[in-house]
Amino acid sequence: MEIIYALAIGVLTASGVWLLLRPRTFQVIMGLSLLSYAVNLFIFGTGRLTMGLVPIIDAFRQADASLYDDPVPQALVLTAIVIGFATTALFLVVLLASRGVTDTDHVDGEESEP
Amino acid sequence: MIDFNWAQHLPVLPIVIPLVAGAAMLLFAEARRTERTIIALCATLANLAAAVALAWVASGGMPEIWPDGIAVYLLGGWQAPFGIVLVVDRLSAVMLMLNAVLALASLVYALARWKKMGPHFQSLFQFLVMGINGAFLTGDLFNLFVFVEVLLAASYGLALHGLGTPRIKAGLHYIAVNLAGSFVFLIGVSLIYGVSGTLNMADLAARVPALNDGDRILFETGAAILGVAFLLKAGAWPLNFWLPSTYSAAAPPVAAIFSIMTKVGIYALLRMGSLLSASSPAGAPAPFSDGWLFGIGLATLALGAAGMLAAQQPQRLAAYCVIASSGTLLAALGLGGAGMKSAALFYLVSSVLATGAFFMLSEMIERTQRFGENVLALTFETFGLEDPLDPSRPDDVVGIVIPAAMAFLGLSFAGCALLVTGLPPLSGFVAKFLILSAALDTAPLERVPLSVWVLWIAVLGSSLVGVIALSKMGVRLFWSSDEIVTPQLHLIEAAPVAVLLLLTVVLAAGAGPATEYLNLAGNSLSSPQEYIDAVLGNGVPPPSSPELRGIERMEGIDIIKGIGIIEEVVR
Numbered sequence: 001m002e003i004i005y006a007l008a009i010g011v012l013t014a015s016g017v018w019l020l021l022r023p024r025t026f027q028v029i030m031g032l033s034l035l036s037y038a039v040n041l042f043i044f045g046t047g048r049l050t051m052g053l054v055p056i057i058d059a060f061r062q063a064d065a066s067l068y069d070d071p072v073p074q075a076l077v078l079t080a081i082v083i084g085f086a087t088t089a090l091f092l093v094v095l096l097a098s099r100g101v102t103d104t105d106h107v108d109g110e111e112s113e114p
Numbered sequence: 115m116i117d118f119n120w121a122q123h124l125p126v127l128p129i130v131i132p133l134v135a136g137a138a139m140l141l142f143a144e145a146r147r148t149e150r151t152i153i154a155l156c157a158t159l160a161n162l163a164a165a166v167a168l169a170w171v172a173s174g175g176m177p178e179i180w181p182d183g184i185a186v187y188l189l190g191g192w193q194a195p196f197g198i199v200l201v202v203d204r205l206s207a208v209m210l211m212l213n214a215v216l217a218l219a220s221l222v223y224a225l226a227r228w229k230k231m232g233p234h235f236q237s238l239f240q241f242l243v244m245g246i247n248g249a250f251l252t253g254d255l256f257n258l259f260v261f262v263e264v265l266l267a268a269s270y271g272l273a274l275h276g277l278g279t280p281r282i283k284a285g286l287h288y289i290a291v292n293l294a295g296s297f298v299f300l301i302g303v304s305l306i307y308g309v310s311g312t313l314n315m316a317d318l319a320a321r322v323p324a325l326n327d328g329d330r331i332l333f334e335t336g337a338a339i340l341g342v343a344f345l346l347k348a349g350a351w352p353l354n355f356w357l358p359s360t361y362s363a364a365a366p367p368v369a370a371i372f373s374i375m376t377k378v379g380i381y382a383l384l385r386m387g388s389l390l391s392a393s394s395p396a397g398a399p400a401p402f403s404d405g406w407l408f409g410i411g412l413a414t415l416a417l418g419a420a421g422m423l424a425a426q427q428p429q430r431l432a433a434y435c436v437i438a439s440s441g442t443l444l445a446a447l448g449l450g451g452a453g454m455k456s457a458a459l460f461y462l463v464s465s466v467l468a469t470g471a472f473f474m475l476s477e478m479i480e481r482t483q484r485f486g487e488n489v490l491a492l493t494f495e496t497f498g499l500e501d502p503l504d505p506s507r508p509d510d511v512v513g514i515v516i517p518a519a520m521a522f523l524g525l526s527f528a529g530c531a532l533l534v535t536g537l538p539p540l541s542g543f544v545a546k547f548l549i550l551s552a553a554l555d556t557a558p559l560e561r562v563p564l565s566v567w568v569l570w571i572a573v574l575g576s577s578l579v580g581v582i583a584l585s586k587m588g589v590r591l592f593w594s595s596d597e598i599v600t601p602q603l604h605l606i607e608a609a610p611v612a613v614l615l616l617l618t619v620v621l622a623a624g625a626g627p628a629t630e631y632l633n634l635a636g637n638s639l640s641s642p643q644e645y646i647d648a649v650l651g652n653g654v655p656p657p658s659s660p661e662l663r664g665i666e667r668m669e670g671i672d673i674i675k676g677i678g679i680i681e682e683v684v685r
Contacts, residue, residue, distance in 0.1 A: 020294060025286070032293050039297045046308030072313070073304065076256055080300055083263045087296070090270055091289045097274075098282045107290070109283040 001049055005041070012038035023112070025095045025105045029088065036084040040077050047073030122179050124171060125187035125200045127164040128210055128247035131157050136240030144233055151225060154236045158221050161243065162214040169207035173631065184638075184648035186253075194650050195317040201253040201649055204635035205459070209250040209381055212463055213374050215617065216470045217243045219610035223474050224367035226607045235275055242268035242371060249378045253649055255303050255313045255340075258382065262299070262347065266292050269375065272368040273360055284356075284363040291356045295346040302340030309333045316649035319389035319642060334399040337390065341383065341401025348379030349440045351414040358421060361433035366477035369429065373469040376440050377462060383407070384447065384455070388639040389646070408565060411445025412572050414438075419576040422583040428476030431587055432469055435534050438576055439465035446549045449569050451556035455636030457548035460629060464541040464618060468533035471614035474607070475526050479591055481601040482523070519603045522612075524592050529615045531588065535580035536573075541621040546573060548629065 012034050019031025047070030054061075055071035102109040135157030139150045174183040185202040188194065202210075221239060245265025252258050270292075274285045307313055309329040310321050325333055346353040357376070361369050387402035400406055418438030425431040439461075446458045529540065536546035550573060553566045621628055638644060 020290075028290055032290070035294065035297050039300050042301060043304040046304045072307065076304065076307070079256070079260065083260070084293075084296070087263070087267060087270070087289070087293055090267065091293060094270070094274065094282065094285050094289055097277075098286050101279050101282050107286060109279070109286070 005045055005049060009038050009041050023106055025098065025107055028107060029092060029095060032088055036088065040081055043073055043077045043080055121176060124164065124167055125185045125202045125251065128161055128251065129244055131160050131164060132240040132244035136237040136244065139237045150236045154221060154240065157240060158218045162218055165210040165214040168202050169211050172202055172204045172207040182644060182648050184645060186648055195312055195314045198257045199253040199314065199649055200251040202251060203638055203645060204631065205639060206250045208459065208463065208635060210247055212466055213243065213246050216371055216374050216466065219470060219614050220367040220370040222606050223610040226604050238268045238271040242272060246374060246378060250381060253315050255306065255315060259299055259303055263296060265375065269372065273364045275368055276365045280363040284359040287356045288360040295343050298339055299343035302336050302343060305332060305336030305339065315386065315389050316646040319646055320650065322390065337399040338401055344379045344382045345401060345410065347376065348383060349376040349437055350410050350444055351417050354414065354437055357437060358430060358433040361436060362427065362430035366474050369473040370470040373436050373473060374466050376436055377466060380443055380462065384639060388642045391642065407444050408448030411441050411448050415441030415445055415572050415576050419579040422580055428479050428587060429473060431583065432472040432476050435472060436469050439469060442573060445569055445572060449553055449556065449565060451552055453552035453555055455639050456629060456632040457552040459632045459635060460548050461545035464533065464545040464621060467614050467618050468530055468542060471611045472530040475530060475611050478601065478603060478607060479523055479527065482599050520600055522603065522608055526611050526615060527588055531584040533618055535577045535584060539622060541618040544622050544625045546577065549573060
């Protein structure tokens with residue numbers, strides 16, 4: 001499971017970085033979205049990968065640590081998703097404004113010479 | 115508990131006041147400017163009062179609550195490594211005060227006309243102040259990320275304030291770079307959490323020495339990634355090419371408050387570097403350690419100096435001054451040495467006041483020029499305001515027009531130039547003198563290492579370049595132009611600049627007490643154990659309510675212990 005998980009993060013990051021470096025605003029925002037998926041998965045993975053375990057302490061399992069999942073990365077990833085989503089949405093607005101003002105979707109607001 | 119003490123909630127006020135004020139202003143319709151202005155002014159003044167009170171607390175003003183002079187505030191009453199803490203020591207208090215002063219000055223300046231240029235200026239401004247305050251206060255890595263995001267989100271809105279093509283173009287780059295930077299920040303934080311099992315900075319510093327070798331490599335990788343994010347915020351070369359265009363396109367009061375935003379990165383580097391310095395025999399990990407910062411600082415300084423020479427507009431020049439100030443700070447901190455931290459802090463305070471004043475001044479100066487009006491004119495056109503550059507038409511701004519506008523502009527420009535270049539008699543000179551003298555103190559005089567001379571040459575050389583660039587600009591603006599227009603300056607526009615410049619005079623005159631306070635701040639950075647003990651050991655928990663304790667008993671589980679177990683697993 002770890003291998004697949006790591007590969008997924010790697011592929012997402014690589015494609016995200018490549019798209020981020022492209023000259024079109026749409027590519028940049030797709031790149032940022034892919035990067036944010038990769039980062040969110042990465043945060044989630046830092047709390048070790050488990051299956052079928054709960055992050056909340058209950059009366060049956062008591063203090064046996066091996067029966068719990070780490071709740072902190074889950075809380076962190078929720079926060080990161082919300083923040084990333086909101087700022088990407090804001091970026092989308094600026095992107096549209098830029099498109100409207102400059103009549104081009106180049107990130108510099110003007111076409112470079114072919 | 116009956117003895118509910120208001121004073122112990124003081125550390126959270128710099129976050130709560132702007133948050134409540136900013137949210138409250140959203141309830142008023144956009145047209146009700148008077149109410150919004152009153153709220154904003156009251157909140158900013160209250161914020162300043164809270165910051166001054168915290169500076170007093172940090173110098174041991176309330177020994178009955180915080181005996182060490184380090185105010186630890188446990189949010190929600192959770193014990194330190196498990197909950198989020200706010201920590202106020204001298205360094206945080208100085209930064210908070212600086213931010214409060216700058217915020218008040220920018221806000222007053224903005225009241226003249228800039229707040230009308232777009233929606234929700236006042237609220238965004240308060241949220242920006244809240245984010246910056248929070249970043250200076252928090253003692254938790256992830257919470258630092260959240261506050262940095264709060265300040266960035268507000269700054270995205272403010273950078274675009276007034277719109278216009280240059281702002282949108284610059285804003286696009288600014289947002290893209292900072293979004294990518296935030297992801298880098300997150301990767302660093304989660305890597306560090308993954309190996310150390312803690313997000314609390316003090317707890318992290320205590321745990322790192324116990325890491326085994328494999329984990330240590332991962333930890334240092336995480337620290338390096340985190341450091342890159344901090345350097346990006348600090349405007350360090352080569353991650354600062356977004357800065358000049360954004361800062362020179364932003365509305366002037368916004369650019370003025372932005373000049374402390376780069377210092378958030380510097381603060382984070384200082385704080386983490388101080389806490390991690392004891393983490394291994396080799397000192398702090400990569401970007402926090404001395405050699406790296408020194409090189410990066412020199413490169414940043416070189417870029418700032420070159421940019422100052424090339425800049426054509428005053429506001430762009432001011433933006434490069436911000437970069438040069440970051441470069442000087444990073445190079446000085448990178449050199450290290452006993453007195454360097456306090457000298458660098460003095461320089462930080464002086465340069466933030468100077469660049470803040472410079473940004474506001476540059477817009478007033480641009481009004482004297484016919485050719486420099488393009489950015490402004492577009493903005494005014496967008497919002498259907500009458501052209502303020504035409505002196506024959508009455509201005510709709512209420513306020514007192516000050517006499518001798520050109521004399522004021524010229525004198526203030528000279529003041530800013532003296533501050534930025536570090537010539538006497540203002541505080542810029544004291545600051546650079548302190549840095550150079552602290553650099554010499556690092557070794558006995560006959561065996562001074564090469565790096566000290568490199569720093570001397572860099573600091574003095576950049577000052578010389580600054581003198582050339584600023585006098586060139588001054589001559590062009592004030593002496594050689596035939597078409598100079600005497601602008602109408604209002605008292606509320608001129609006063610903030612004058613106050614900021616007067617503060618630097620006070621800072622130069624009161625350099626003794628100021629350096630004494632900053633020396634103590636620098637010393638506590640060099641010996642982080644006190645900070646760690648204050649956070650982990652004996653923070654006074656706010657009184658928990660009896661109902662809550664009842665619930666805890668009913669569940670029959672000590673929640674704190676439970677989280678402790680989970681933490682152990684992760685470790």
